[in-house]
Amino acid sequence: MQTEDVLGIFREAGAILEGHFILTSGLRSPVFLQKARVFMHADKTETLCKALAAKIEESVGKPDYVVGPAVGGIIPAYETSRHLGVPAVWVEREQGTFRLRRFEIEKGARVVIVEDIVTTGLSIRETVECLKALGADVVAAACIVDRSAGKADVGVPLISLAEYEVPAYPVDALPPELAAIPPVKPGSRNI
Template sequence: MTDDDVLAEFRAADALLEGHFILSSGLRSPRYLQCARVLMDPARGSRLAWALVARLPAEVRSAIDIVVSPAMGGVIAGHEMARALGVEALFLERPDGVFGLRRGFRLAPGQRVLMMEDVVTTGLSSKEAIKAIAAAGGETIAAAALVDRSGGGVDLGVPFYPLIRLDVPTYTADALPPELAAIPAVKPGSRAA
């Protein structure tokens, strides 16, 4: 699957939005990829996961014991990756502000984990998830995401494999270009503003 094919999947799902968006990181952007929309079609989610699995080096693919994703955005992406890899999927939650395993989920000591996100912008949530995986006894051997919005500059401390990299400008709230400042901001993600 080429980058154009991936973007076509997002466009077909009306998941590539234009406007003034407040990202989970607090940064602002004129474009937003609503991964929940692209993943609401199981066939589409499966195609994207299989395309991402195909991009993982063979030695990484064969070493993964389990996929762990941060809730909320990464749950479906992680589940589809686990299905494509033939392993189980768990997800982390943060009801008290700190990621952790709940619902009876657990990792075996040293279990080799692929940490899967939907979108990575600053990498903050991914780093928090990797820390929680370590605290639960797992070893994150790689991270993956459907979309890397970091401009390719994120360092998660483990190899990172995105399906697509998008260079979409982001701004702090006090440094918006005039055309963006003129549009009301909306928060389309899963975390409250």
């Protein structure tokens, strides 16, 4: 599956939005990928995650676990793990820090983190930190769309199904045309 195939699925689902968006990272962008509009369709989600699972297995072999950062990574982690034939678990925030609250994983377990969209890689870096503290061997992270086009440092190798570089700006460096539009925050962090 190529980037255009992935973006075609997002377009079919009406998931490529234009306007002025506050991203989870705090950066601002004229484009938002509303993956929830894709994930509401089991067939589209299956197509993307089956391709991501194949790419993971080709790159690092079969992991012992797939871990998704809550909230956005839960659905793609689950569906990707289904195609890999391994358990899916997730980390969630507890007092602002990711914790593996509902599950245990064995020390030395080979883990791949699966995320929906990567912009700065912060959620993956925080997940890596949590899992390494538990003794897991985080062999890679994977995402459906890498908005940084390979520039985000996630702390482990990043496997992406699509690279789609979209501009993102600090709030104090907005282009005038973006600054003229009221911002909206459609993401899930801090809710």
